[in-house]
Every structure is written in structure tokens, then in C-alpha cells.
Amino acid sequence: MALDIYQQIDKDFGDRANEVHEVLNVLDAKTKGMISNRVIRAIVYLSKGDISTFHEKVKLAQVDWRDVLMQAEYSYPDGERERDFDKTFYELGLLKRKST
Template identity: 40%
Template sequence: MTTAGTRLERRIRRDFPEPGSAPEVLRILDALPDAAGHDREVLRSERVRAAIVLLAEGDIGRFRRAVELAEVDWRDLLLDAELADADWPDRLDTELGPEHPGA
């Protein structure tokens, strides 16, 4: 599953504007489920991918640490990114914009 054209991709391109950075971030996110070797569907979810991007705050080092955390325990990642509670869809809308603009 690729994030191309999604609200998450727009956020990645905004947060990682250096040439080649956004495509590399997208590549790493796309490879994460297979690299981790477990919880593949969860690691493909927008929620987990967004948690990584939000924790990174545009810093590639922080991004890599967030990816490592996701590989070890994606639940801790969600806690750190404040996406573990029931209001996580609202937080994603706030951070990324509405899932379906104009809907």
C-alpha cells in the first residue's frame, strides 16, 4: 500500500522538503511492514504511519527512531504520538487535514 496522493503524503512532503527526503520517507514507510515481519496490517495503517511522521517533526533522525519504535512496539509509538486514545481520528484530521476534503 502506497501513501501516494494521500493527506499523509502531503504532510510528509511539507515536513521533509529537502530534495529526495520525502520519497525516502515514503519508501521506508512502505517497507516497514515487511521489515518488521509482524503486525503487517497495523504497520500499513495510516494511523501508525502518521504517528511516525508526527513524532519525527520533520527531522530524519527522529523519523528513523520512530520507525525503530514502530518495529519494536507500535502501541508505544501510538502513545508517544498521542494517537492511542479513542479521539485519534480527530487528532489525525487536525494534523493532516480531513480524510476526504469537501466531504
């Protein structure tokens, strides 16, 4: 899993971040690594720090990961692509780099 994903999870989920990491590790094992960073970013984005929503999106990804991408990347109802989660949270402007 990419570094920006870890950082976004820590930012969004705080004390529950370890639970999120564990669930994503199980998801990776169940799907034999077929869930990409793109899908994981979409799950984290859609969850907005809510652990219940996170679990719902993980279940949805196991059924059909394309549904997660549609919800996260495309507008409704016109279906225009608004985001590309192949890009990092930094590149999308969703996570700011800490200034030193």
C-alpha cells in the same frame, strides 16, 4: 498509505521526502502491512520533519507500535488522549488544505 500522509511527509521532509517514503514502503513490507495509517501518521507527527527522529520512531514501531501511539496521542504524565491519528492530518488541523 492515505493521501494526507503523503502530503504531510512532503511538507515536513521536503528534499528528504523520497527517503521517508522508501523507508515506509520497507516497513510495510517487513510488517506485511500490519502498520496502519494511524501508526504512520503518529510516526510522521512525532518526527516533526527530523529524519533522525523519523528513523528512531520507525524502529520503535517495529518493536511495539503501541509505544509510538502512546507518545503521539497521549499527554505525559496524566495519560489523557489529545489526538486520534485514525483521523487525517486535515481533520486534526495539522495540515491545511490549499486554497484555489
